[in-house]
Amino acid sequence: MKRRTHPQDFIALLAGIYAFLSPIWTTTTNKATTTMIVLGVLTAVIAVLELARADLLPAEGATALLGVLFFISPWVMSFSGTHPMAWTAWIVGVITFLVGAADLQITRSHQRTATTA
Template sequence: MKKWTRWEDWVAVGVGLVAAVSALLMPAMGASIPWMLTLGILLIAAGVVNLAMPGLVAMEYVQLALGALLFVAPWLGGYADMQSAAAWISWIGGAVAVIVAALAIRPAMQMHDRALPH
């Protein structure tokens, strides 16, 4: 697999971008701003690392963990109101990040195995 071509990692970067920008544009509720901004930036960074070095399996797991944290962030940050747009962005974005990271683990493992000399 070539660098900068994996759609799963581009989706993770997009989710991180949406989370980070949304944190800045929406009214604050609980600790939504620090949670969404931090996790959004970290998702962007993990996605870019995965795009640049597609054989790093550990980074796929990091991306999966960040997505899971984004999903539970509304409860941890006290903004889990069902009518909160920040909570819905966290839940949907976190679920999407977890799914695409899970889909990217097997190809990353295969690429890592091919890169190792036998």
């Protein structure tokens, strides 16, 4: 399977960029802004690494982990009361987790197929 057939990495990159830029147009607090910028940049960097190196297997797990961090961040960082930014974190978190989990599954399936062939 060619790496270009993995749209998940592009989706993770877009989610990271969206999270990074979301404080511009979303009602926010200092904690929420910092959290979204840091997690957004980390997500985008991991997605770029995954796009550049197809064999970087732990990156998919890291993408899924970042999705979990996005999702729990409104409670952990105490900005769940800032509903626009909390919803942004929850939605980006779910998308990032699903993308990371799907990419991990595809990569592992491809590796199993390659080793048995």
